[in-house]
Amino acid sequence: MEITFEKLLEGKSTVIKESQYFPTKDYVSPFVELMKKFTNDFSIQVQLPSQLTITDSKEDITYNRV
Numbered sequence: 001m002e003i004t005f006e007k008l009l010e011g012k013s014t015v016i017k018e019s020q021y022f023p024t025k026d027y028v029s030p031f032v033e034l035m036k037k038f039t040n041d042f043s044i045q046v047q048l049p050s051q052l053t054i055t056d057s058k059e060d061i062t063y064n065r066v
Contacts, residue, residue, distance in 0.1 A: 001046055005032070008044050011063040024063045 011024025032042065047065035054060065 001048065003044050003046055005042060005044060008046065008063060008066065010061065012060050014049075014062040014064070016064075021062075021064075024066070028066060 008028060009025040013023045014021050035042075044066065046063045049062060049064050052059050052061060
């Protein structure tokens with residue numbers, strides 16, 4: 001699934017089994033800033049996890065595979 005960079009930055013932190021992961025922006029922002037030296041044209045493909053939670057009628061999304 002292709003998404004925008006802004007949508008990617010909305011990815012929440014998550015805990016999988018006994019491992020805790022930071023919000024998506026903590027992982028991708030340094031890479032994107034580095035790559036901006038070469039291009040501003042990014043195509044972002046993600047795979048949604050098999051389970052999502054809902055808070056205040058809004059999906060809590062984390063992007064485990066970008």
